[in-house]
Amino acid sequence: MKILAAALLGLLFGAGLLLSGMTDPARVIGFLDVAGAWNPALALVMGSAVVVALPAFAFVRRTGKSIPGEPVRLPNRFNLTPALVLGAAIFGVGWGLVGLCPGPSLVVLSLSPIHVGVFVAALIVGLWIGGQVIAADPNDVTILHGTEDIIV
Amino acid sequence: MSVVVPAMLENGFLQSALGGVLIGGAAAGLLLINGRIAGISGLLTGAISPKPQAFQWAFLLGLLAAGAIAGLSGRTASVALAAQTLPILAAAGLLVGFGACLGGGCTSGHGVCGLANLSLRSLVATVTFMTTAGLTVFVTRHLPGARGALKLAGLE
Numbered sequence: 199m200k201i202l203a204a205a206l207l208g209l210l211f212g213a214g215l216l217l218s219g220m221t222d223p224a225r226v227i228g229f230l231d232v233a234g235a236w237n238p239a240l241a242l243v244m245g246s247a248v249v250v251a252l253p254a255f256a257f258v259r260r261t262g263k264s265i266p267g268e269p270v271r272l273p274n275r276f277n278l279t280p281a282l283v284l285g286a287a288i289f290g291v292g293w294g295l296v297g298l299c300p301g302p303s304l305v306v307l308s309l310s311p312i313h314v315g316v317f318v319a320a321l322i323v324g325l326w327i328g329g330q331v332i333a334a335d336p337n338d339v340t341i342l343h344g345t346e347d348i349i350v
Numbered sequence: 351m352s353v354v355v356p357a358m359l360e361n362g363f364l365q366s367a368l369g370g371v372l373i374g375g376a377a378a379g380l381l382l383i384n385g386r387i388a389g390i391s392g393l394l395t396g397a398i399s400p401k402p403q404a405f406q407w408a409f410l411l412g413l414l415a416a417g418a419i420a421g422l423s424g425r426t427a428s429v430a431l432a433a434q435t436l437p438i439l440a441a442a443g444l445l446v447g448f449g450a451c452l453g454g455g456c457t458s459g460h461g462v463c464g465l466a467n468l469s470l471r472s473l474v475a476t477v478t479f480m481t482t483a484g485l486t487v488f489v490t491r492h493l494p495g496a497r498g499a500l501k502l503a504g505l506e
Contacts, residue, residue, distance in 0.1 A: 208412020218369025250374030251466035264385035285453025290479030292445025294486025310427035324447020
């Protein structure tokens with residue numbers, strides 16, 4: 199049942215990305231291009247998504263549990279590290295280069311299998327290399343992330 | 351209203367806001383039902399790890415299905431995708447993947463879930479990647495030498 203729910207939620211998430219414009223790199227670049235023909239519409243994607251998700255996170259922070267009653271561990275919220283900033287900075291360069299981030303790339307994979315296929319393959323390699331770098335110094339894992347759920 | 355609504359549709363404001371509602375609703379659902387964070391790079395890392403979990407693949411297959419269904423109903427890929435060279439796409443994918451791993455999340459994990467969780471880490475990450483993404487667009491779109499340098503490097 200929970201697996202089916204996850205599949206339907208993935209479908210909903212993907213539909214949201216398609217509707218929002220996040221799956222069109224031209225729109226994404228237009229949003230990031232403050233010095234050009236700036237279209238701020240995509241700020242509303244993050245804005246409304248955060249507002250809708252806020253109560254769910256507040257509920258889980260308060261109760262420590264999901265609705266089925268299982269314990270939920272949320273990622274560390276306050277542990278600022280060099281890796282966080284460096285990683286986010288590198289991520290942003292890649293995002294700005296073509297206007298694709300991981301979620302939208304998976305959504306449009308079937309629509310542009312060759313171009314997006316290359317991006318997704320490289321994305322997976324990049325995630326793997328990052329995992330190797332972190333694993334090379336296990337002591338840093340807690341410093342970098344604070345929890346075993348390495349990626350939020 | 352009769353003037354405002356078409357103008358908002360034309361610029362994509364309504365679609366963006368409504369799309370965000372669906373994204374936030376899905377993230378809330380995954381947290382409340384499965385107790386997990388809808389960070390796509392994290393789900394992807396888990397799905398290809400030696401110990402993948404069924405919910406990770408289910409959610410990711412849902413994402414893939416959304417695009418496939420849209421394709422069946424006539425949606426085509428943005429022309430902006432075909433305009434990119436494969437080396438640039440590969441470089442961008444590597445940077446996005448490596449950065450998301452090192453930074454502990456991507457647009458969905460930090461930008462949606464983390465901010466909704468009132469996480470300082472995610473706020474710092476989101477401001478950082480928005481800034482470097484904006485700078486990257488500025489350099490590649492507005493500095494005349496940048497395109498030439500990419501061509502020289504064999505990336506364009």
